[in-house]
Amino acid sequence: MRNPFHMQNKLDEMQTQKLLAINSRGFWGAWAALLIAIIVQAVADVPLEQYMAEWVIFMLMCVYGLEEYLRNGIWTSFDVKPNAKTNALWSVLAGAAVIAFTLVRNSRQDWWQWRYWPGAAIGGVFTFVLTFVVLQVGAWLYYRRRDTLDQEKEDPE
Amino acid sequence: MAKNLKLKAARAQKDMTQAQLAQAVGATRQTINAIEKGEYNPTIRLCRAICRVLDKTLDELFWEEEE
Numbered sequence: 375m376r377n378p379f380h381m382q383n384k385l386d387e388m389q390t391q392k393l394l395a396i397n398s399r400g401f402w403g404a405w406a407a408l409l410i411a412i413i414v415q416a417v418a419d420v421p422l423e424q425y426m427a428e429w430v431i432f433m434l435m436c437v438y439g440l441e442e443y444l445r446n447g448i449w450t451s452f453d454v455k456p457n458a459k460t461n462a463l464w465s466v467l468a469g470a471a472v473i474a475f476t477l478v479r480n481s482r483q484d485w486w487q488w489r490y491w492p493g494a495a496i497g498g499v500f501t502f503v504l505t506f507v508v509l510q511v512g513a514w515l516y517y518r519r520r521d522t523l524d525q526e527k528e529d530p531e
Numbered sequence: 532m533a534k535n536l537k538l539k540a541a542r543a544q545k546d547m548t549q550a551q552l553a554q555a556v557g558a559t560r561q562t563i564n565a566i567e568k569g570e571y572n573p574t575i576r577l578c579r580a581i582c583r584v585l586d587k588t589l590d591e592l593f594w595e596e597e598e
Contacts, residue, residue, distance in 0.1 A: 388571050
């Protein structure tokens with residue numbers, strides 16, 4: 375039975391590619407805007423309930439992206455061979471971002487006072503470890519999926 | 532990407548406008564214009580459709596000699 379909701383693509387191939395590029399920019403623009411909105415509200419100590427919707431949408435976008443990238447054997451557009459070294463580098467950046475975020479949120483203008491640093495450092499180290507583990511597991515899944523895709527049998531004809 | 536002057540010449544030989552060629556291959560004039568200007572790299576499917584309409588081979592229209 376024909377799907378009543380199916381809409382035939384009436385665009386030609388260049389228009390389709392442009393449309394996909396526009397959609398991609400829209401997706402990543404919305405992703406970045408949500409991330410900024412969440413960070414700003416978190417820094418301003420806004421109660422979590424007030425930006426829960428943004429957080430849920432942001433996480434849904436992350437899960438969708440991650441799942442589809444891995445399913446199609448894609449890591450990033452600029453890196454097809456993730457390893458522990460690059461994963462550690464990204465994890466350090468994530469940890470540093472959390473240290474900066476925690477310092478600003480907890481201390482406001484007094485970030486230079488030492489009493490704020492242990493809490494921020496613990497958050498940063500925890501984020502580093504968590505990010506590294508997630509990236510390593512992701513890379514393992516990615517390589518496993520790449521193997522499956524690359525070993526698909528040729529058409530006998 | 533270099534301009535595709537061979538395509539433009541072949542289209543002129545057939546006395547076709549960009550709009551007519553676009554209609555014949557199921558594309559827009561904007562796309563044909565972009566291919567001729569070297570701003571768009573068409574898929575093999577569209578290349579073949581263009582070749583069929585203009586009675587040319589893929590080599591004649593889309594092969595670039597190495598410099």
